[in-house]
Amino acid sequence: GFRVPKVDWERTGRDVITMEWIDGTRMSDVEGLRAAGHDLNLLADTLIQSFLRHTLRDGFFHADMHPGNLFVDADGMIVAVDMGIVGRLGKKERRFLAEILYGFITRDYIRVAEVHFEAGYVPGHHNVDSFAQAIRAIGEPIHGQPAETISMGKLLTLLFEVTELFDMATRPELVMLQKTMVVVEGVSRMLNPRFNMWKASEPVVGDWIRTNLGPKRIVTDLQDGLKAAVKLAEAVPEIAAKTEKFHHQLLHMSEHGLRFDAQTADAIGKAEARHNRSARIALWAIALTLLYIAWMLS
Missing domain, CATH: 1.20.5 (Single alpha-helices involved in coiled-coils or other helix-helix interfaces)
Known part of the structure; x- marks a missing residue:
């Protein structure tokens, strides 16, 4: 699992935040983790999955996750400290990120290109197919490499370089995410030299896609639409009455002029x-x- 220290609100003020003391082994101490009997491969997977889950589900992520800020307690729980830098993503950016990652995982480069256009990040005068070909040039070589050489953070770096050619404006929140992802990947590979970023991230990204863009989301949207339709139906009589009154007043003004x-x-x-x-x-x-x-x- 993954958690952050509890805040001691009695000792926290406007200028000072006090949090619980954490007893554990720093993630930078690989030999210490191994000596404590922790599963390093599991820790590597848990770290990246927790990071992606916070990013996609909550739109909020720890943006300074170097190994000195990460501890593992006696129960094998990852504890992140020093949240002086955090990142936020809105719903639009979360969908953008999830569809891009899933598109690269499934090699659906057309969809990755379409997401950029749908989000409005790439101007509409550019060609979707040309953009998809540029993205394919990034993604295809990656799928032929060993797992330990594949970097999602570096992939996003290459992607941002390509998007600049298509007039995509720099998104500060996505740049912060990309930099943090590079650091988190580095920690995971320090724990597991053969860490497979794609395999570890697929359960989180795939689940988010299925929940937010699949049938579940359609049902939720239909429910929200039904609620809106019910509210509209309830307001119809009042709207009709106001419209009729306005119509009569307008006719009276046209026939008799404006009178006080x-x-x-x-x-x-x-x-x-x-x-x-x-x-x-x-x-x-x-x-x-x-x-x-x-x-x-x-």
């Missing part, structure tokens, strides 16, 4: 009278001032 009721006309008259009175006073003040100046100069 007595109270409105009276208020306008009083305001105009106040304005005229103020104007007369101002004119008298100006005239008297001019007379005074003329007298002083004579």
